[in-house]
Amino acid sequence: MTSAPRSLHAGETSSGSSPDADPAPSAVAAARAASPSAVAQAQAAARPASYSVADVPPSRRSFGRKVRDWGADDPFAVVALIVLLTIVGCSIFAPWISPYDPTLQDYNVILMPPSPDYILGTDDLGRDVFSRLIHGASASVYAAFLAVGVAAILGIPVGLIAGYAGGWVDDAISRIIDTFLSFPAIVLAIAVTGVLGIGLTNAMISVGIVFAPQLARLARARTLVLKQELYVDAARCFGASPTRILWKHVLPNAIQPVLVQMTLLMAVALLAEASLSFLGLGMQPPEPSWGGMIARAYLYMQIAPEQMYAPGLAILATALAFNTLGESLREAMDPTSGKR
Amino acid sequence: MTLAPSSADLQQPVVRVQGLRILFPSLDGSDTVKAVDGVDFEIRPAETFGIIGESGSGKSTIGRALVGLLDATEGVVELDGRTLNSVPRRERRTARQAYQIVFQDPHAALNPRMTLMESLTEPLRIRGGVSEDEMRRKAQDSMERVGLRAEMLGRYPHELSGGQKQRANIARLLPLNPRLIVCDEVVAALDVSIRGEVLNLFADLQRDFGIAYAFIAHDIAVVAQVSDRIAVTYLGRFMEVGPAEAVTERPLHPYTTALLSAEPRPLPAHLREARRIDLKGEIPSPVDPPSGCRFRTRCPWAQARCAAEVPEWRELRPDHYVACHFATPHGIEAPPAAGEHD
Numbered sequence: 290m291t292s293a294p295r296s297l298h299a300g301e302t303s304s305g306s307s308p309d310a311d312p313a314p315s316a317v318a319a320a321r322a323a324s325p326s327a328v329a330q331a332q333a334a335a336r337p338a339s340y341s342v343a344d345v346p347p348s349r350r351s352f353g354r355k356v357r358d359w360g361a362d363d364p365f366a367v368v369a370l371i372v373l374l375t376i377v378g379c380s381i382f383a384p385w386i387s388p389y390d391p392t393l394q395d396y397n398v399i400l401m402p403p404s405p406d407y408i409l410g411t412d413d414l415g416r417d418v419f420s421r422l423i424h425g426a427s428a429s430v431y432a433a434f435l436a437v438g439v440a441a442i443l444g445i446p447v448g449l450i451a452g453y454a455g456g457w458v459d460d461a462i463s464r465i466i467d468t469f470l471s472f473p474a475i476v477l478a479i480a481v482t483g484v485l486g487i488g489l490t491n492a493m494i495s496v497g498i499v500f501a502p503q504l505a506r507l508a509r510a511r512t513l514v515l516k517q518e519l520y521v522d523a524a525r526c527f528g529a530s531p532t533r534i535l536w537k538h539v540l541p542n543a544i545q546p547v548l549v550q551m552t553l554l555m556a557v558a559l560l561a562e563a564s565l566s567f568l569g570l571g572m573q574p575p576e577p578s579w580g581g582m583i584a585r586a587y588l589y590m591q592i593a594p595e596q597m598y599a600p601g602l603a604i605l606a607t608a609l610a611f612n613t614l615g616e617s618l619r620e621a622m623d624p625t626s627g628k629r
Numbered sequence: 630m631t632l633a634p635s636s637a638d639l640q641q642p643v644v645r646v647q648g649l650r651i652l653f654p655s656l657d658g659s660d661t662v663k664a665v666d667g668v669d670f671e672i673r674p675a676e677t678f679g680i681i682g683e684s685g686s687g688k689s690t691i692g693r694a695l696v697g698l699l700d701a702t703e704g705v706v707e708l709d710g711r712t713l714n715s716v717p718r719r720e721r722r723t724a725r726q727a728y729q730i731v732f733q734d735p736h737a738a739l740n741p742r743m744t745l746m747e748s749l750t751e752p753l754r755i756r757g758g759v760s761e762d763e764m765r766r767k768a769q770d771s772m773e774r775v776g777l778r779a780e781m782l783g784r785y786p787h788e789l790s791g792g793q794k795q796r797a798n799i800a801r802l803l804p805l806n807p808r809l810i811v812c813d814e815v816v817a818a819l820d821v822s823i824r825g826e827v828l829n830l831f832a833d834l835q836r837d838f839g840i841a842y843a844f845i846a847h848d849i850a851v852v853a854q855v856s857d858r859i860a861v862t863y864l865g866r867f868m869e870v871g872p873a874e875a876v877t878e879r880p881l882h883p884y885t886t887a888l889l890s891a892e893p894r895p896l897p898a899h900l901r902e903a904r905r906i907d908l909k910g911e912i913p914s915p916v917d918p919p920s921g922c923r924f925r926t927r928c929p930w931a932q933a934r935c936a937a938e939v940p941e942w943r944e945l946r947p948d949h950y951v952a953c954h955f956a957t958p959h960g961i962e963a964p965p966a967a968g969e970h971d
């Protein structure tokens with residue numbers, strides 16, 4: 290990857306002794322002796338008239354080419370992407386894919402092991418586990434995005450403002466963040482759900498509120514570093530407003546670790562949804578969710594342990610996929626890593 | 630103690646600094662670091678004002694204060710006859726655009742996530758009222774003006790060499806029609822082979838656009854080459870201000886003499902006319918600078934008077950000022966006082 294920018298210089302220098310060497314050092318030196326303005330002319334004249342293909346920097350590769358390069362670099366990320374797309378697909382097309390109504394109870398087939406009719410078996414009320422798993426995907430996807438979305442909308446701006454403003458504003462915000470972080474997350478989420486009311490949406494907003502301080506602290510830490518950057522000083526000299534500096538200079542350079550943290554939080558949110566549904570605070574019966582399914586299966590662990598595998602593995606796979614994709618995203622978003 | 634312009638020069642200066650002091654809290658917060666401690670000077674239109682000094686002498690702090698990146702603790706920084714704080718808030722943004730700075734590290738001064746096109750159009754975007762086409766056209770013109778190909782506008786900073794990046798940093802100031810550019814060690818990070826080209830570029834731009842420069846560097850040779858006048862800083866104060874040639878060829882202040890004698894010269898030792906003056910010890914802490922003359926603790930000619938009295942500015946030659954009790958137009962006139970001070 291590093292060969293591309295290097296070849297740029299090779300293309301424009303004839304001597305190759307230094308990356309900045311003039312295309313025709315002697316001509317320029319002679320011109321400089323004559324007059325300063327002649328230097329520019331000499332440089333213009335010495336510039337090559339045409340540029341080779343190697344001149345095109347990697348940023349101008351086509352989108353399709355970039356995706357292919359990325360896939361070749363990081364096959365695990367591609368698998369993760371496929372897993373996530375499958376889950377999103379399930380959540381959208383659940384009514385058409387699932388063989389049964391996920392809430393249909395059939396007392397003739399209770400706690401059945403997997404069979405050709407019910408490929409993942411049935412639960413304690415005779416409902417098809419496979420159908421419930423597919424329908425539960427939408428709850429999980431919705432839960433993860435809602436929680437992390439709420440966390441991002443609350444946390445990132447707060448962190449940026451605290452870091453950039455400094456002084457008492459930073460002190461005040463940081464103390465509030467510390468207070469939030471000192472609570473065990475799930476306990477706090479339960480408390481907030483208690484205030485907002487039971488239900489999947491409220492539960493996930495609570496989880497989002499609980500996650501927000503993590504993102505805020507990360508954004509603040511990055512902002513503290515970035516506001517010292519020379520390009521921020523330069524922008525201040527151009528008269529840029531604090532809003533513009535935060536939006537154009539700080540956020541794009543701070544977002545990388547925040548985005549990675551967000552994908553990691555997606556996985557945690559998924560588990561939080563499962564926990565809250567398990568505790569009866571999230572998705573309400575009879576609607577299916579992966580956490581709720583595990584909660585019910587837990588009651589019959591002694592007689593039908595296979596009940597837990599399907600929702601458990603689904604949670605595991607999704608959480609892993611979010612993590613893997615987050616890592617890959619971090620790599621891909623770094624313009625200096627050469628993997629764009 | 631003001632450095633009045635010579636009577637021939639009646640133009641209003643671009644920069645007038647009076648009694649500038651900039652203090653920072655020290656690391657433990659119990660004391661103050663006197664980074665700049667009482668500095669007066671003027672920069673005239675289209676003039677290059679060199680500021681030299683060791684690390685920690687406060688020269689970069691002065692530069693940052695000129696463009697409003699640091700606030701003066703005391704004193705006044707007037708730009709074209711007004712202070713930025715006196716400009717109404719909504720006009721301040723455009724008012725300060727005429728006073729710009731180029732930094733030592735050309736890479737860190739460019740946002741790594743912006744293409745050159747984005748970086749070069751940003752100043753005008755902030756000013757507002759300029760169409761997208763106009764901004765792009767000006768960016769292309771600026772690129773060509775500094776000797777870069779307009780095709781490079783699509784690139785990111787890490788795809789350029791150091792010299793190209795520094796040129797881009799200069800190019801993005803041009804659409805603002807700057808009156809003053811603070812050049813803070815602009816060539817220190819560049820390859821020796823391209824320093825000359827970048828310095829030539831600065832000279833060309835000054836001739837074509839009448840830009841005044843505050844040229845800050847620790848490399849005396851570079852400053853002497855480009856400057857019209859030179860100020861020598863030591864521990865937050867000016868020791869000597871005067872025409873570049875006079876300061877470098879016939880310095881008045883012992884510190885300047887020592888600084889110049891430390892420059893490597895392309896002559897064998899027995900052919901050099903000047904003996905090297907070795908300064909004793911380290912530069913004192915700016916938290917607790919010496920009384921009287923700041924330089925007295927390292928000065929070979931220091932007397933009791935140097936600790937008691939702060940030396941006045943004296944114009945010993947036309948436009949050539951010095952802050953030393955014993956300086957005369959013909960050299961230092963004081964008995965060598967080795968061992969008289971500690």
